[in-house]
Amino acid sequence: MVxxxxxxxxxxxxxxVEMGVGERAIKIGGENVMPFYSFDGDIGNRPRIGMEILDxxxxxxxxxxxxxxxxxxxxxxxxxxxxxKKFNPDFICLRFEGADPNGLDKSPEECxxxxxxxxxxxxxxxxxxxxxxxxxxxxxxEEVAKAVDGxxxxxxxxxxxxxxxxGAAGGxxxxxxxxxxxxxxxxxxxxxxxxxxxxxVKSENVIMNVGCAAVGYGFEYVVSTIDRIRxxxxxxxxxxxxxxxxxxxxxxxxxxxESIATEEQMxxxxxxxxxxxxxxxxxxxxxxxxxxxxxxxxxxxxVETINGFIRELTA
Amino acid sequence: xxxxxxxxERIHCISxxxxxxxxxxxxxxxxxxxxxxxxxGADYLDFNIGPAERDGEEIMSWGVELIQKxxxxxxxxxxxxxxxxxxxxxxxxxxxxxxxxxxxxxxxDRIEMIDLAATNDAMVxxxxxxxxxxxxxxxxIAYCTELLERAMALGLDPNDILFDPLFLVIKGMQEKQVEVxxxxxxxxxxxxxxxxxxxxxxxxxxxxxxxxxxxxxxAMGIQCGLTSAxxxxxDKRLMETIKSCDVIKGNILYADSFLDL
Numbered sequence: 001m002v003x004x005x006x007x008x009x010x011x012x013x014x015x016x017v018e019m020g021v022g023e024r025a026i027k028i029g030g031e032n033v034m035p036f037y038s039f040d041g042d043i044g045n046r047p048r049i050g051m052e053i054l055d056x057x058x059x060x061x062x063x064x065x066x067x068x069x070x071x072x073x074x075x076x077x078x079x080x081x082x083x084x085k086k087f088n089p090d091f092i093c094l095r096f097e098g099a100d101p102n103g104l105d106k107s108p109e110e111c112x113x114x115x116x117x118x119x120x121x122x123x124x125x126x127x128x129x130x131x132x133x134x135x136x137x138x139x140x141x142e143e144v145a146k147a148v149d150g151x152x153x154x155x156x157x158x159x160x161x162x163x164x165x166x167g168a169a170g171g172x173x174x175x176x177x178x179x180x181x182x183x184x185x186x187x188x189x190x191x192x193x194x195x196x197x198x199x200x201v202k203s204e205n206v207i208m209n210v211g212c213a214a215v216g217y218g219f220e221y222v223v224s225t226i227d228r229i230r231x232x233x234x235x236x237x238x239x240x241x242x243x244x245x246x247x248x249x250x251x252x253x254x255x256x257x258e259s260i261a262t263e264e265q266m267x268x269x270x271x272x273x274x275x276x277x278x279x280x281x282x283x284x285x286x287x288x289x290x291x292x293x294x295x296x297x298x299x300x301x302x303v304e305t306i307n308g309f310i311r312e313l314t315a
Numbered sequence: 316x317x318x319x320x321x322x323x324e325r326i327h328c329i330s331x332x333x334x335x336x337x338x339x340x341x342x343x344x345x346x347x348x349x350x351x352x353x354x355x356g357a358d359y360l361d362f363n364i365g366p367a368e369r370d371g372e373e374i375m376s377w378g379v380e381l382i383q384k385x386x387x388x389x390x391x392x393x394x395x396x397x398x399x400x401x402x403x404x405x406x407x408x409x410x411x412x413x414x415x416x417x418x419x420x421x422x423x424d425r426i427e428m429i430d431l432a433a434t435n436d437a438m439v440x441x442x443x444x445x446x447x448x449x450x451x452x453x454x455x456i457a458y459c460t461e462l463l464e465r466a467m468a469l470g471l472d473p474n475d476i477l478f479d480p481l482f483l484v485i486k487g488m489q490e491k492q493v494e495v496x497x498x499x500x501x502x503x504x505x506x507x508x509x510x511x512x513x514x515x516x517x518x519x520x521x522x523x524x525x526x527x528x529x530x531x532x533x534a535m536g537i538q539c540g541l542t543s544a545x546x547x548x549x550d551k552r553l554m555e556t557i558k559s560c561d562v563i564k565g566n567i568l569y570a571d572s573f574l575d576l
Contacts, residue, residue: 190569190570
């Protein structure tokens with residue numbers, strides 16, 4: 001008997017979403033199969049990698065990273081230009097740590113100026129990440145969206161508490177991309193997409209952050225959530241879940257004790273930098289294989305490794 | 316499992332305004348009912364032109380083109396006993412959004428509708444009946460098997476057949492209701508898909524009771540395996556029930572706004 005390879009066909013397809021403008025604009029999504037399953041159908045656009053930078057000096061980052069960025073880390077524009085030139089990721093994620101009300105509490109106007117300057121000085125698409133303070137983020141994103149008008153920036157992110165203002169300013173008035181963020185809750189992920197859509201933001205302008213965790217921190221639940229979302233999007237052709245997924249991996253993996261503890265504190269855990277890279281790489285690789293269309297990473301070595309991983313799997 | 320398929324029944328020549336519109340080739344009343352049903356969430360629209368012995372071919376192709384052109388090639392069920400009219404409709408049908416459904420074949424005079432579906436790669440509703448109402452489920456399943464065998468011999472995919480156990484009116488045939496549900500269960504256990512003219516069950520009941528009876532019956536039917544029905548999609552209670560059943564069965568993922576979709 002002749003062997004016949006069985007092929008899994010789905011009726012649904014993930015939306016294709018464009019980030020940025022000009023020759024370095026990128027597209028994410030577009031697949032109609034499970035991640036990297038090129039033997040089943042069209043895997044769409046290659047998963048993308050973004051690199052994280054901050055609006056302030058990266059005080060809490062590990063020594064080796066501070067060293068790499070020592071000449072530029074006080075100036076977000078120079079920092080962004082350096083990352084673009086030196087590491088050439090698919091996009092840059094500018095994170096407004098300095099806007100946090102529990103920290104420097106920079107004004108939305110000041111942040112908007114920075115975002116504008118960064119966007120104007122790089123060719124790569126820009127993702128702007130907020131503070132995780134829902135009230136602050138809603139005014140922050142309104143100002144940023146206005147300042148970077150025409151740059152097709154990704155706003156990370158709108159949550160249940162502020163999706164109206166973020167969605168209205170970001171997705172409707174200034175036509176940027178809005179990330180709908182839920183925290184590992186499949187029903188809320190769907191609900192938030194419906195609400196943002198009912199607000200008037202078109203589905204093709206929405207990306208999802210369905211919640212992220214570092215490996216070892218409830219990670220199986222994250223994986224099964226993404227898996228179920230993808231199966232509903234593809235298998236049930238659920239249009240309210242067909243948005244591509246972006247996950248800020250570095251926001252999680254560099255915050256846990258396994259990457260914070262120094263070698264002096266935990267000699268048996270070995271080199272701190274290697275640990276951090278290991279956590280970032282294993283988290284990102286796992287999330288990409290379950291359905292993330294874009295990940296945000298911090299360490300250049302992680303970017304290089306994950307790039308190779310994607311290259312091998314899409315070759 | 317796939318979502319429940321709602322086939323809208325409201326373009327039917329039994330309605331005086333539709334009958335007149337068909338005779339006069341007046342698009343407006345037909346398009347109006349198509350619009351209402353689609354907005355209410357119908358997946359397929361049934362286009363019933365009656366026996367149309369005189370000008371069936373012309374009416375069917377006119378109506379198929381009219382509705383599909385106006386509503387982005389919405390998939391249709393072509394509903395008449397006139398075989399030539401079905402053939403004419405199939406010729407102009409656009410398959411972009413789904414295969415046409417032939418409504419309907421039975422194990423009697425209309426068995427050749429199965430052949431028509433097979434030749435034209437169409438779906439078909441297969442009534443588990445020959446002459447009148449089947450006596451019991453043994454007879455229903457015998458007809459079901461007969462129709463299935465004929466279809467498979469002609470190369471028709473069993474998934475393209477929607478078996479209709481024949482819903483019966485509660486008011487008058489109350490004692491037959493459970494039997495019909497059991498028939499749905501038996502057909503579903505064979506891995507086959509089912510449908511039926513659900514509104515039959517509430518015929519003759521006061522208007523305000525019909526949505527209640529229809530909703531209860533569809534819910535019980537879905538639990539037995541019913542995969543689609545020919546219904547009035549403008550019945551809000553019924554549509555809410557169908558969506559809720561889809562959530563409970565896991566055919567669609569729950570979100571607080573699931574009724575809005």
